[in-house]
Amino acid sequence: MRIGVDVGGTNTDAVLMSGDRVLATNKSPTTADVSGGITSAIRSVLATAGCAPRELAAVMIGTTHFTNAFVERRRLTRIGVIRIGYPATTAIPPLYGWPAELLKQVGSESRIVAGGYEFDGTQIAPFDESAVGSAARRFRKAGLRSIAISAVFAPLNRQQEERAADIVRNEHPEAVVSLSSDFGRLGLLERENAAAMNAALADLASHVVASFAQALRELQIGAPFFISQNDGTLMTAEYAALHPVMTFASGPTNSMRGAALLARAQNALVIDIGGTTTDIGVLQHGFPRESSMNAGIGGVRTNFRMPDIVSVGLGGGSIVSPDGAVVGPQSLGYRIIEDALVFGGSVLTATDIVVAAGLAEVGNRRKVSHLDARTVERALESMRAMVERGVERIKLNASEVPVILVGGGSILINGQLRGASQVIVPPHHAVANAVGAAIAQAGGEVDRYYSYDQLGRDAALEDAKAAAVQSAVAAGAVAKTVIIVDVQEYPIAYLGGGMTRVRIKAVGEMHFGSAGTGAGTGALAGAAFGVDGGRDR
Amino acid sequence: MKRFISVEELSALSLGAAILGTGGGGDPYLGRLAAQREIERHGAPELIQVHDLPDDALVVPIAMGGAPAIGLEKLLSEPFAETPVRRLESYLGRKVDAVAPLEIGGVNALIPIMAASRLGIPVVDGDSMGRAFPTLDNTTFNILGLSASPVVVTNEHGDAVIVDVKQNHRAELLSRAAITGLGGATCSTLYPMSGADAKRALLPNTLSFALAVGRAVERARDSGTDPFDALGAALRTFDPTLHVRLLFAGTVVDVGRTIAGGFNTGHARLRGSDDWTGETELTFQNEYLRMTRNGRLLAIVPDLICCLDSDTADAATCETLRYGQRLKVFGISCAPIMRTSAGLNACGPKAFGFHDAYVPIEAIPDEGLL
Numbered sequence: 001m002r003i004g005v006d007v008g009g010t011n012t013d014a015v016l017m018s019g020d021r022v023l024a025t026n027k028s029p030t031t032a033d034v035s036g037g038i039t040s041a042i043r044s045v046l047a048t049a050g051c052a053p054r055e056l057a058a059v060m061i062g063t064t065h066f067t068n069a070f071v072e073r074r075r076l077t078r079i080g081v082i083r084i085g086y087p088a089t090t091a092i093p094p095l096y097g098w099p100a101e102l103l104k105q106v107g108s109e110s111r112i113v114a115g116g117y118e119f120d121g122t123q124i125a126p127f128d129e130s131a132v133g134s135a136a137r138r139f140r141k142a143g144l145r146s147i148a149i150s151a152v153f154a155p156l157n158r159q160q161e162e163r164a165a166d167i168v169r170n171e172h173p174e175a176v177v178s179l180s181s182d183f184g185r186l187g188l189l190e191r192e193n194a195a196a197m198n199a200a201l202a203d204l205a206s207h208v209v210a211s212f213a214q215a216l217r218e219l220q221i222g223a224p225f226f227i228s229q230n231d232g233t234l235m236t237a238e239y240a241a242l243h244p245v246m247t248f249a250s251g252p253t254n255s256m257r258g259a260a261l262l263a264r265a266q267n268a269l270v271i272d273i274g275g276t277t278t279d280i281g282v283l284q285h286g287f288p289r290e291s292s293m294n295a296g297i298g299g300v301r302t303n304f305r306m307p308d309i310v311s312v313g314l315g316g317g318s319i320v321s322p323d324g325a326v327v328g329p330q331s332l333g334y335r336i337i338e339d340a341l342v343f344g345g346s347v348l349t350a351t352d353i354v355v356a357a358g359l360a361e362v363g364n365r366r367k368v369s370h371l372d373a374r375t376v377e378r379a380l381e382s383m384r385a386m387v388e389r390g391v392e393r394i395k396l397n398a399s400e401v402p403v404i405l406v407g408g409g410s411i412l413i414n415g416q417l418r419g420a421s422q423v424i425v426p427p428h429h430a431v432a433n434a435v436g437a438a439i440a441q442a443g444g445e446v447d448r449y450y451s452y453d454q455l456g457r458d459a460a461l462e463d464a465k466a467a468a469v470q471s472a473v474a475a476g477a478v479a480k481t482v483i484i485v486d487v488q489e490y491p492i493a494y495l496g497g498g499m500t501r502v503r504i505k506a507v508g509e510m511h512f513g514s515a516g517t518g519a520g521t522g523a524l525a526g527a528a529f530g531v532d533g534g535r536d537r
Numbered sequence: 538m539k540r541f542i543s544v545e546e547l548s549a550l551s552l553g554a555a556i557l558g559t560g561g562g563g564d565p566y567l568g569r570l571a572a573q574r575e576i577e578r579h580g581a582p583e584l585i586q587v588h589d590l591p592d593d594a595l596v597v598p599i600a601m602g603g604a605p606a607i608g609l610e611k612l613l614s615e616p617f618a619e620t621p622v623r624r625l626e627s628y629l630g631r632k633v634d635a636v637a638p639l640e641i642g643g644v645n646a647l648i649p650i651m652a653a654s655r656l657g658i659p660v661v662d663g664d665s666m667g668r669a670f671p672t673l674d675n676t677t678f679n680i681l682g683l684s685a686s687p688v689v690v691t692n693e694h695g696d697a698v699i700v701d702v703k704q705n706h707r708a709e710l711l712s713r714a715a716i717t718g719l720g721g722a723t724c725s726t727l728y729p730m731s732g733a734d735a736k737r738a739l740l741p742n743t744l745s746f747a748l749a750v751g752r753a754v755e756r757a758r759d760s761g762t763d764p765f766d767a768l769g770a771a772l773r774t775f776d777p778t779l780h781v782r783l784l785f786a787g788t789v790v791d792v793g794r795t796i797a798g799g800f801n802t803g804h805a806r807l808r809g810s811d812d813w814t815g816e817t818e819l820t821f822q823n824e825y826l827r828m829t830r831n832g833r834l835l836a837i838v839p840d841l842i843c844c845l846d847s848d849t850a851d852a853a854t855c856e857t858l859r860y861g862q863r864l865k866v867f868g869i870s871c872a873p874i875m876r877t878s879a880g881l882n883a884c885g886p887k888a889f890g891f892h893d894a895y896v897p898i899e900a901i902p903d904e905g906l907l
Binding site for chain 1: 861
């Protein structure tokens with residue numbers, strides 16, 4: 001058995017699962033110390049199912065804590081940034097273009113030192129190690145403990161970033177270092193931004209991950225725990241404490257993957273209706289389809305792969321015009337429980353409409369009995385049309401697909417939707433996020449160069465895919481469940497010979513022995529995870 | 538009255554430049570940041586109209602060159618756009634009076650602004666492509682027989698390679714080799730010319746055009762109105778002689794890429810959404826060059842094929858084209874000079890290896906006129 005936990009801004013949800021069966025669920029308020037909410041939610045599901053802590057094989061935690069902290073600019077650490085690349089890159093220094101209120105919190109200390117690589121692997125300039133040392137000393141004197149390091153073409157060769165990290169730790173033993181090459185792809189500015197965001201979250205991350213650990217200790221759960229990352233795979237707690245930005249997209253990913261499991265659908269649309277917005281995403285083979293756009297997070301440009309989401313301004317708190325014709329995008333948000341009609345307020349909301357239509361029981365139904373039937377009808381029609389337009393926008397083709405409704409606002413949609421072969425409101429849909437965390441997978445990645453001219457594209461891709469599958473299995477995945485979820489080809493035009501960098505990601509179900517016997521636990525504990533372990537160079 | 542380019546205009550300019558980049562030209566985002574920083578430190582540059590250039594002025598087109606993937610890593614260096622101008626000045630023994638964009642599509646719309654700000658000289662409101670193209674052969678300058686030489690290619694170290702040869706095509710080959718040898722993220726001046734030649738050869742008002750396109754989309758986004766309506770209206774208002782057509786709306790269902798001769802070449806297939814039926818194919822070589830539906834031509838180079846994200850109206854580049862991306866595709870008629878026989882020789886279908894004859898976009902039968 002295992003437990004999935006979703007630590008959100010408002011609620012902490014927990015689910016206890018055996019295989020893919022949900023045994024118990026709980027929603028508890030998120031507490032300021034984080035651990036209180038987790039303890040309470042986990043204790044509740046264990047009690048409900050009559051399960052003892054030692055029967056657990058693993059605990060998986062998904063959290064939007066770090067995303068929220070960055071976007072709301074709360075509890076950020078002052079940072080120093082070292083970029084290796086001089087004399088290249090100098091026209092755009094690190095942190096340039098970050099929002100002013102963010103810089104107020106993280107500071108704007110940065111140095112560009114000589115070094116970095118050309119596209120062909122040679123050095124731009126001799127790597128200036130002494131400049132790294134003096135930057136580290138300066139940061140130490142300024143009281144900066146969290147240091148981000150980036151280097152030009154580090155995704156192709158991370159030696160200089162690693163060497164710089166050693167120098168920094170040597171000069172500044174208390175420093176916590178974030179390396180841009182840990183955050184993936186080509187694009188220095190976006191990758192460096194990710195490292196700097198990560199550095200800004202360093203203190204919060206070590207605190208929060210420690211709170212997770214403490215909650216589990218209090219509950220006497222000895223099983224290992226993992227944090228879910230952006231792509232729906234897991235990282236160890238130790239790795240997560242040092243790489244908090246890798247959780248940035250885990251919220252929508254977990255929600256969609258949880259929906260897939262609960263509805264037993266691998267290919268479907270997932271509609272998550274909240275208080276203010278409706279997020280529509282596409283599940284392909286049980287995974288969210290990723291967006292092709294660069295994601296800006298909290299006003300900072302990154303190149304994280306985020307699920308491709310169409311957001312519609314419709315939620316339970318959406319304000320409805322008096323004639324019912326216009327719904328949203330303005331919403332009461334959390335004030336719905338005071339200001340909506342059914343709660344004794346004076347604002348007509350989407351929730352009031354569905355209560356008036358007799359489609360849901362929320363608040364006091366008599367408070368909406370005066371609503372004109374045509375108004376209600378018109379508003380229901382507007383809401384349906386909004387969702388249907390969103391569905392139309394995100395679909396790849398005209399054929400009908402199953403639609404899964406999750407989230408507290410799913411009461412807004414009743415019955416059929418145009419474009420949907422069926423509308424599924426699965427059991428436990430309100431805790432889809434925690435379910436998604438509980439079923440997170442083991443992943444492996446390869447990143448290699450091939451000459452397409454010599455090998456041919458097909459043979460090269462086959463070779464890379466096989467290596468990615470192997471890497472996922474080594475990370476703890478069950479071989480027959482491993483699938484390829486991402487293929488990226490970067491033609492390196494100037495190298496000639498059809499030289500192409502191929503990155504392939506494979507994931508599979510985590511191997512679990514029977515609960516608590518130690519077989520599964522051993523596989524988990526001994527495995528390497530995600531980006532860390534799957535790396536193959 | 539003199540007109541200056543302000544920091545506030547850079548985001549609209551880069552948005553418009555990306556759209557006119559027809560899938561290529563590089564992401565203007567980095568150019569915008571770098572130009573913003575230059576203006577903050579060196580002041581706003583003057584934007585001068587093509588017809589206001591003195592005949593005896595030395596006007597110098599400027600552009601960055603290299604693989605976009607390299608630019609994404611090496612960004613732009615400092616002083617970047619100043620270096621080739623200074624090196625050219627010492628080579629020619631005279632001062633440069635104004636810089637101009639070589640191409641208005643993509644990041645190169647921003648590079649002359651960086652140079653102008655730093656050097657304290659005007660930037661010309663006009664370019665040689667009215668869009669983005671891959672080589673320096675695909676320019677109005679080449680069509681009119683102006684000499685590309687001397688080409689000055691410089692890198693972040695301040696190294697320069699000066700190519701001074703008689704044939705433009707040879708200048709192109711040698712500059713390309715220089716770009717690679719200098720590390721693949723270079724800034725160049727080329728086709729240095731007199732004000733008289735510039736008036737003859739530059740496509741006027743194209744920087745203002747990119748700005749108007751970007752501003753229309755930005756305003757529509759801010760006010761929550763349809764950015765595509767705004768785009769169509771802006772294009773027609775700016776130049777009533779333009780032919781603008783919505784070619785297709787749909788989703789990318791397949792992308793195949795090859796690398797040939799240093800270009801990002803390939804095909805994408807789109808499946809229709811909304812009222813659009815059938816499947817279309819896009820062919821690209823750094824830029825979108827040809828679009829067909831069920832084998833029938835919808836638009837072909839040198840007319841502009843602009844693919845935009847159907848949610849945001851951001852330009853979708855050939856490099857980042859991905860399965861599942863939702864696009865709206867616009868066709869825009871190119872500058873008349875590109876449609877002359879000399880223009881088509883330099884920039885027409887045959888210049889890019891197509892066997893199709895050029896058909897102006899407005900002469901292709903279609904129902905989708907905006």
